[in-house]
Amino acid sequence: MRDVDIAEPQARVDIPETAAQTKRVENAAVFWLLVCAGLLVAVLAWLLPWFVEQTASGVGHSPMDVIISSPTGVGWVAVWVMGLCLLALIAGLAYDAFAVRTGRARPFLYSRVRAGIALLGALCVLLILLLVTTRAELVFGDTSPDALIDNAVWMMLTGFLLVAFAYGLRPWVLTHGGLAFTAAAFAIGGLFPLIFNQSPGFVVWGAQSAGIYVLLALGLNVVVGFAGLLDLGYAAFFAIGAYSTASLASGTHGIHLPFWTLIFIGAAVAGLFGAILGAPTLRLRGDYLAIVTLGFGEIVPDMAKNNLFGKTGGPNGLSGVDSPAFPLHAHPWYDFGIFGANPRPYYWFILVLIAGVVVLLRNVERSRLGRAWVAIREDEVAASATGINTVSTKLLAFAIGAAVSGFAGAFFGAMLGTVTADNFEFAVSVTALTTVVLGGIGNITGVVVGAVLVSFVIFWVLPELQGWMGTVGSNVGIPALGNVQYSDYKFVVYGVILVSIMLLRPSGLLPSRARKVELETGTESEPLAAVQERA
Numbered sequence: 001m002r003d004v005d006i007a008e009p010q011a012r013v014d015i016p017e018t019a020a021q022t023k024r025v026e027n028a029a030v031f032w033l034l035v036c037a038g039l040l041v042a043v044l045a046w047l048l049p050w051f052v053e054q055t056a057s058g059v060g061h062s063p064m065d066v067i068i069s070s071p072t073g074v075g076w077v078a079v080w081v082m083g084l085c086l087l088a089l090i091a092g093l094a095y096d097a098f099a100v101r102t103g104r105a106r107p108f109l110y111s112r113v114r115a116g117i118a119l120l121g122a123l124c125v126l127l128i129l130l131l132v133t134t135r136a137e138l139v140f141g142d143t144s145p146d147a148l149i150d151n152a153v154w155m156m157l158t159g160f161l162l163v164a165f166a167y168g169l170r171p172w173v174l175t176h177g178g179l180a181f182t183a184a185a186f187a188i189g190g191l192f193p194l195i196f197n198q199s200p201g202f203v204v205w206g207a208q209s210a211g212i213y214v215l216l217a218l219g220l221n222v223v224v225g226f227a228g229l230l231d232l233g234y235a236a237f238f239a240i241g242a243y244s245t246a247s248l249a250s251g252t253h254g255i256h257l258p259f260w261t262l263i264f265i266g267a268a269v270a271g272l273f274g275a276i277l278g279a280p281t282l283r284l285r286g287d288y289l290a291i292v293t294l295g296f297g298e299i300v301p302d303m304a305k306n307n308l309f310g311k312t313g314g315p316n317g318l319s320g321v322d323s324p325a326f327p328l329h330a331h332p333w334y335d336f337g338i339f340g341a342n343p344r345p346y347y348w349f350i351l352v353l354i355a356g357v358v359v360l361l362r363n364v365e366r367s368r369l370g371r372a373w374v375a376i377r378e379d380e381v382a383a384s385a386t387g388i389n390t391v392s393t394k395l396l397a398f399a400i401g402a403a404v405s406g407f408a409g410a411f412f413g414a415m416l417g418t419v420t421a422d423n424f425e426f427a428v429s430v431t432a433l434t435t436v437v438l439g440g441i442g443n444i445t446g447v448v449v450g451a452v453l454v455s456f457v458i459f460w461v462l463p464e465l466q467g468w469m470g471t472v473g474s475n476v477g478i479p480a481l482g483n484v485q486y487s488d489y490k491f492v493v494y495g496v497i498l499v500s501i502m503l504l505r506p507s508g509l510l511p512s513r514a515r516k517v518e519l520e521t522g523t524e525s526e527p528l529a530a531v532q533e534r535a
Contacts, residue, residue, distance in 0.1 A: 023175075024175075026177055026178075026510070027177030027178075030173065030180060030510070033510065034162060034165065034166035034173070034180070034181070035163055035167070038118075038158075038160070038165075039086075039093060039163060042121075042156055042159030042160060043086070045155035045156035045159060046064060046156065048151070048155070049062050049150050050128075050140055050152050050153050051140045051148070051150060052150045063079050065140075066079045066140060067080065067083060072137055072138060073137045075136075075139035076137075076139060078124040078128050079124070079139065081120065081121075082125060085118065085121035085124070088114075088117050089121075089163055092110075108170065111168070112167070112168065114167040115163075115164045115167040115168030118160045118163040118164035118167065118168075119161075119164045121160040122164065125153065125156050125160065126157070151197070151198050151199055154195040154197075158195060162184060162188070165180075166180075177445075178362075181445050182445075190351065192347065193206075193343075193344045193347055193348070200343060203343045205459060205460045206347050207346045207415065208412075208415065209455040209458075210452050210455045210459075211347065211350035211351065212408050212412055213431065213432065213435055213454065214448055214452065215350070215353065215357060216234065216238060216405055216408050216432040216451070217432055217436050217447040218354070218357050218358065218444065218447060218448070219400075219401045219405045219407075219408070220234050220436050220447075221401075221436050221442065221444065222364075222397055222400050223397050225441045226373040226397065226442060227373040227397035228376065228378075229285070229289060229394065229397060230287075230289055231289075231429075231433075232291075232293050232294040232297060232429055233293035233294050233295065233297020233298070234401075234405060234432050234433070235429040235432070236277075236297045236301070237274055237406055238405045238408055238412070238428060239301055241266035241405060241406030241407065241408065241410045241413070242423070243312060243318065243413070244266040244270070244409075245259075245266050245321065245409070245413040246321045246413045247318065248262055248265065249262050249321055249413075250319070250321045250322065251320045252313065252318050258325075259322065259414050262414070263410040263411060266407065266409055266410030266413075267404070270402045270405055271400065271402050271403030274399045274400075274401060274402025274403065275399040275402075277292075277293070277296050277398060278395045278398030282394055282395070285380075297429050298426065301421040301422075302421070313420075315420070317419050317420030317422075318418070318419045319417065321413050321414055321417045321418065324345075324414055357407065358444060361404075362444060364400070365444070369393065375388055376388065376390055376393060376394065427490075427491075430491075431454060431455075431458065434454055435451040435453075435455075437450070437501055437508060438450035438453065438508060439451065439508050439509055440508030440511035441507070441508060443508070445510050449510055453509075457493060457497075458494075462486045462487045462493065463486075463487050466484065469481040469482050469484065469486070470482025
């Protein structure tokens with residue numbers, strides 16, 4: 001690594017000399033993410049009940065309760081061993097953070113031993129589960145045979161296995177970070193409905209909020225991250241995809257095309273409108289482009305609310321949208337059914353859709369088109385001088401980003417069965433942009449992480465926080481804590497996230513290394529108009 005002077009003698013940034021060094025930095029961030037995520041899940045599982053009676057309203061005994069209870073046998077010992085394994089792994093992570101931060105010690109010592117400790121913790125989980133389900137030992141009190149295995153058991157097992165994966169394969173993770181994250185994310189993602197089998201509402205969040213915003217973040221990252229074009233009206237393409245599906249698969253207009261065709265029609269229509277928006281705005285950059293896209297983002301839902309050409313249903317929108325179904329001889333072989341009653345097929349389908357989009361965008365990023373986007377983002381004048389057709393290249397960025405949003409909109413309409421303009425307000429664009437900024441502009445892995453985190457906070461934590469704080473308030477004697485409508489403060493949360501990221505980590509949680517250098521050195525290209533004025 002070498003230090004490079006940028007503009008001023010004191011402005012020195014550590015820039016990698018080779019692509020291999022760049023890749024190691026990004027892969028190291030993925031390793032930290034896997035370890036921290038695994039331990040966070042395990043800690044939460046330690047505090048939550050493991051076995052719950054069907055009439056107990058979610059109340060039960062956690063491993064913490066077992067620790068302070070009288071010994072019952074092997075299972076009680078297994079809980080203690082599991083807790084010690086968790087403490088050892090947390091202490092190891094704290095040591096690594098100290099070593100990396102101060103440079104006074106060597107981090108990541110005994111990685112294989114730590115992997116073994118994590119596997120021992122996972123074996124303890126399985127042993128406890130076996131003892132309790134066979135009633136060989138009442139580790140968690142006198143539970144009945146009908147007691148339900150709560151989510152925390154599978155969360156603890158998942159957390160230990162994720163940590164074991166990260167430490168046990170650490171050399172491979174540090175050389176194949178993107179592949180390691182993808183493997184872990186889709187393995188856990190595929191099992192997500194089974195892990196949270198007792199919380200169908202959480203699976204609904206996974207499909208309706210997390211999955212949708214991951215798709216929106218991936219598409220917006222093409223425009224903002226790859227091509228460097230600020231888009232504040234991204235929700236418009238989301239709306240176009242949704243209304244395209246609702247118009248062609250509902251009784252409103254008497255058309256019932258199959259969902260498997262409509263999802264591509266929605267993406268194509270949204271991509272076409274993306275190119276139409278991009279064509280007249282190619283000369284604009286920065287704030288001017290942001291204002292134009294913001295206007296487009298406000299026009300589309302307003303036109304839908306005003307019942308454009310009598311086809312959008314006005315404020316009530318379009319309802320009765322057909323649910324996805326696999327056809328067989330003109331009859332549905334498998335119908336996804338009502339989303340709220342059975343969210344699993346919707347969740348698994350959107351996971352497959354995300355996987356396809358990620359593979360597509362990975363290939364595009366590494367192609368000639370992806371390199372052209374980077375060149376335009378860094379210096380449009382230089383890119384044009386080298387022979388890059390900046391007009392068609394930026395149009396493709398708008399079109400591809402809008403098409404991904406159209407995919408999300410088409411699935412969203414079929415999933416909910418109703419499409420109204422209220423679902424596509426400016427807040428959707430703000431949320432999508434927040435996920436990209438938080439995760440890391442230009443990094444596919446980063447924007448996926450950012451989308452999951454933001455959607456979790458906004459659409460799960462805030463709505464549930466009132467009930468949680470009500471419980472806390474009743475326990476500590478402050479019942480007013482449960483009277484606050486925390487969901488009303490989502491824009492405050494947006495602001496806190498954006499301000500904190502800009503101050504503490506402007507490049508995002510998992511930034512693209514090239515983008516990070518641009519932000520830290522201040523070498524981002526100026527608007528083309530400014531360059532032309534000086535010329």
